[in-house]
Amino acid sequence: MYWNLFLMNLKSQMQYRMSFFMTVLGQFLTAFASFFSLVFIFDQIDAVDGFTYGQVFLCFAVIVSSFSIGELFGGGLAVFARLLADGTFDRALVRPRSVLLQILVPNLDFTRSGLLLQAALVLVWAVPASGVVWTAWKALALTLMIACGAVVFFAMFLLKAACTFFTTESVKFLDILTYGARQFGRYPFSIYGKQILWFLTFVVPFALFQYYPLLYLTGRTNAAWFALLPLVSVLILLPCWLLFRFGVRKYKSTGS
16 A cells, blocks of 8 residues: 555656656755865865865765655655644544554655765765775675665654654754754764764764764774664664654644
């Protein structure tokens, strides 16, 4: 059933194909604003906190790839306040299927693939430009960085949706954990200071899939277990999911 719903959503978005592809193209071109801002910065400097041009762009590609995948699947959670207000969520509650999947599948935004395409192109360029001596273990580390990062960003969208149960309106300041993290994550998190790095390690684990594996890839540490730290970061999904479940149990309809 969910696969059929997925296909119906895709077909509906492809109904006006020119509009769809123009939106994808717009997403693709707009995303390069962040890319070129890094290019202009590195016209003036050689490194950021010891990370070279190519290494910073590798970091940029990882964070944007992770965000675009997380946003693609978590797009329904980004507009969750609207679903509460217009009664869509009430309809999901009376159906004998997973509430969360009923929110996610119909609200997949395939136009976000433009951002993912841009990230893939930057990644293809950054992999050889980073100066990393690639091995099978390092290739696995890079794969985990992107895949686990996508899970962490999805968890942040889920957290924002869970908080909406108690505020009704969208909690805008939590955007710093999604769209804000995409912007700040263009650079290794160590440049923001020890306190921020601690917060992004033990509270919101962005550094576990971005900064520490990057240390291993670039040879700043020989601790191969740093490559597996992204797997630890996905544990953040559990408390976010439990908070969402708690919100569902305490939910009171807005009457729409």
